[in-house]
Amino acid sequence: MSVNSLKKREQEARSGKQEEKPLPTAALPASGVVDWLLFNADWLVACDPGMSRFRSGAVAIDGDRIAAVGPSGELRNKFSGRREADLSGYLLMAGLINTHTHAAMSLFRGIGDDLPLKKWLEEIIFPAENAFVNPDTVYLGTLLSALEMLRSGATTFCDGYFFEESAARAAVDAGIRAVMGQGFLDFPAPDLPDPTNFQARAEEFLSRFPTQTDRVRPSLFCHAPYTCRPETLKRIKELCRSHKILFQTHLSETRDEVDEIVKRYGLRPGMHLDALGVLDEATLCAHGIWLSQDEILSIAKSGASISHCPESAMKLGSGVAPVPDMISCGVKVGLGTDGCASNNDLDLFSEIGFAARVHKVFRKDPLACPAEQALRMATLGGASALGLENEIGSIEPGKKADLIALNLNQPHLTPMYDPVSHIVYAARGSDVRFVWVDGRQVVKDGRVLTVDEAEVMSEAKRMGDKILLSKT
Ligand SMILES: [Zn+2]
Secondary structure, three states: OOOHHHHHHHHHHHHHOOOEEEEEEOOOOOOOOEEEEEEEEEEEOOOOOOOOOEEEEEEEOOOOOOEEEEEEEHHHEEEEEEEEEOOOOEEEEEOEEEEEOHHHHHHHOOOOOOOOHHHHHHHHHHHHHHOOOOOHHHHHHHHHHHHHHOOEEEEEEEEEEEEHHHHHHHHHHHHOEEEEEEOOOOOOEEEEHHHHHHHHHHHHHHHHHOOOOEEEEEEEOOOOOOOOOHHHHHHHHHHHHHHOEHHHHHHEEOOOHHHHHHHHHHOHHHHHHHHOOOOOEEEEEEEEEOHHHHHHHHHHHHOEEEEEOOHHHHHOOOOOOOHHHHHOOOEEEEEEOOOOOHHHOHHHHHHHHHHHHHHHHHHHHOOOOOOOHHHOOOOOHHHHHOOOOOOOOOOOOOOOEEEEEEEEEOHHHHHHOOOOHHHHHOHHHHHHHOOOOOEEEEOOOOOOOOOOOHHHHHHHHHHHHHHHHOOO
């Protein structure tokens, strides 16, 4: 199949589901002084629907939004910046979107490896969470993860955990964009000893949520259909509908989960959620590894989205999600790292690379999940999965200025024929040197500007020592 027909196939799959909405460009300046002018980027990859890329690119930023994108010469004639960055030797692209993680779990990175999901959860993770998860550790772990994500080019993450108000505070302080999902399951949790009080806890979370910025938004997260009863799933989804926020859940992560749900309810997990009425355009399901074709079609019809987390699924041996089938059926698919206790990092460049490779291995088809498709899942596809496609995911006038710049002056990125190929198959998170979120520079020369990195890491080390002591 030629590159052109692959592109056509992808465009058809995309156009099946994603409606074009006008971007808010009316109030943006067409020339004059702007807050930032980024120019001379060796390459600019817009990550827009056509995956435009061109040499010597520039972006003008007005406030928190992109005012213009185009050739450097043209934009420098029209704009001057209160602040300017000459990006010679850099590739400028849209910030990456991590659609599924449990950020605070960075404190448990490497605490237990090489175990099946059930054993890993029940014997390692749940006891550690019961002993150490509190508002302070959630704040610290989320801040640590925000540093890792910003440094490796993720400008947005979608989270699910406990004490999520504290996680939200960390996201606000770090300057990253985030959707914060308060977690629920029908067992005692660190922030909800009596799970029957889940509705009150959800309402408390929503009422306490920081409201000073729309950069950090609330969400509710039911852990999974096998840990949440139908009543819990339905009532949490109802709350999400009434507050117009994203509902999240894990779905079909292991074959055992499918067997369990079929035994309990007589339906596969995707059909079970569909029958409960919790699938719609504001529902994000993580994994979807064991979905049947019928479940994929139901999800596509409902408008719900999937977060594909290939690296975590590989490490836990859970399987390979049928992502090429999902995309060809019109399901919105984003990319996620999952918690870094099961990954074990939050580098989305590595996730893009795994996504582009694992489907080729699994299907023995070198055309499966081509580079553009893998990159789209980490950018515009991720934005659609979160319902934020009108705000982020691409460099287009009117969108939020979430941008990253990669240093190209490195052996593994030289020479360059196609920037998308290098982003997917050769680049690493550590190549990211500059990051803007909401038009604000948050990473400069590879260092996060918003919080004291050394202090966060030394706090995390101290906490790691406590966790280690408890295990000996
Ligand atoms: Zn997860």
